[in-house]
Structure formats: C-alpha cells, structure tokens
Amino acid sequence: MTREPGDGDRLRATADEGTTAAGPPADPRERAGRPRPTADEVHRLHRQPGDAWLECRCGHRHWGLHGAAGLLLVRRTTTGHEVVLQHRVGWSDQGGTWGVPGGALAPGEDPVAGGVREAVEEAGLDPAALEVVDTWVMDHVDWAYTTAIALATGPQDPRPTDPESEAIAWVDADAVTDLPLHSAFADAWPHLRAVVDTL
Numbered sequence: 572m573t574r575e576p577g578d579g580d581r582l583r584a585t586a587d588e589g590t591t592a593a594g595p596p597a598d599p600r601e602r603a604g605r606p607r608p609t610a611d612e613v614h615r616l617h618r619q620p621g622d623a624w625l626e627c628r629c630g631h632r633h634w635g636l637h638g639a640a641g642l643l644l645v646r647r648t649t650t651g652h653e654v655v656l657q658h659r660v661g662w663s664d665q666g667g668t669w670g671v672p673g674g675a676l677a678p679g680e681d682p683v684a685g686g687v688r689e690a691v692e693e694a695g696l697d698p699a700a701l702e703v704v705d706t707w708v709m710d711h712v713d714w715a716y717t718t719a720i721a722l723a724t725g726p727q728d729p730r731p732t733d734p735e736s737e738a739i740a741w742v743d744a745d746a747v748t749d750l751p752l753h754s755a756f757a758d759a760w761p762h763l764r765a766v767v768d769t770l
C-alpha cells in the first residue's frame with residue numbers, strides 16, 4: 572500500500588483544475604460572501620435625486636437639494652429624558668461629532684416622513700413604536716433642516732444599521748452638551764431641549 576510521493580499532490584491539482592474549469596464561475600459565491608460595503612458603495616446604494624450639496628445664501632454648503640431632515644427620539648426615564656443620538660463616522664460631514672440620525676430629503680418628500688425614514692435606515696428605529704409630537708425647522712430660505720421630535724411609544728432598539736454611524740445611543744438629555752456636537756445640532760439643541768422637557 573505504498574504510493575509514489577507526489578501522486579496525491581498531482582491528483583489534488585488535477586481535481587482543482589477540473590472544478591474551476593467545469594464548475595460555475597466563482598463570482599456569485601464571492602459576491603454572497605462579501606464583507607460590508609464601503610462608504611462609496613453605500614452612497615450609491617442610497618442615492619436619490621436630493622443627495623447633493625446646495626450652495627446657500629448663508630455662505631455655507633448644505634447637504635440635500637430639497638432640504639434635509641432628522642429625527643430626535645425621546646423616552647421618559649425615572650429622572651427625566653433620554654434621546655437617541657448618532658455618533659457620526661469620520662468620513663462624514665463634521666465626522667466624529669454627535670447629532671440626530673438624518674439626511675437629504677427626496678424631491679417632494681414630507682420633511683417629517685423623511686426624518687423618520689432616515690432614522691429607520693440609519694438607527695434601526697421602529698416607526699410603529701414612535702409618535703412625532705413636534706418639529707423644529709432651521710430655515711435658511713434656500714434650504715431648511717427639519718428635526719422631527721418623537722416620543723417612543725413602544726420598545727426601540729437603536730443601533731447602527733448602515734455605515735454612517737460609529738454608534739447610536741440613548742443619551743441622557745442632561746449629558747447631551749457634554750458630547751462634541753455637530754454644529755447644526757448644537758444650534759438646534761436649546762430649542763429641542765425646551766420641547767423635550769415638556770414631554
């Protein structure tokens with residue numbers, strides 16, 4: 572029961588060649604096993620007509636040709652309130668800062684609906700377990716950012732559900748200003764906080 576050294580190697584090599592030549596292209600299987608998409612790929616995936624920068628008369632560029640919107644989800648605690656915030660990834664606008672999940676509106680999209688949609692896409696929120704109770708609009712005439720303020724009415728499991736977030740977390744309303752905030756969210760927060768305190 573001896574075998575010539577090298578026979579096994581030769582047989583394996585032949586079998587491998589056969590599989591590659593006769594079997595289906597390896598491509599579909601490679602695609603199924605791919606790692607998570609890159610930021611560029613996700614941008615193409617979510618691409619819609621409003622996804623572009625707008626030059627505003629305030630002298631700044633804003634994301635969203637038709638405006639932008641986000642969602643501030645609030646829940647009551649025994650001592651006050653917590654809100655869901657997004658820790659933005661490094662490659663995003665003002666990367667590394669915290670703000671609400673949000674993004675550009677589609678043409679003709681209702682801002683509140685757009686804010687909820689973005690929060691579902693980015694933070695895994697359940698739209699059936701929240702109620703929008705108020706809005707805050709930062710109006711630049713050429714452009715506006717609408718923050719929908721919503722109260723959680725059932726279980727929510729906020730978590731990053733696309734690559735735009737380092738983290739998604741419940742943050743005590745008293746601790747929000749301890750975080751490095753996105754400048755637009757920092758401007759809006761005192762107004763948002765006043766509404767949160769009434770909930």
Ligand SMILES: [Zn+2]
Nearest residue numbers: 627628629711
């Ligand atoms: Zn502006």
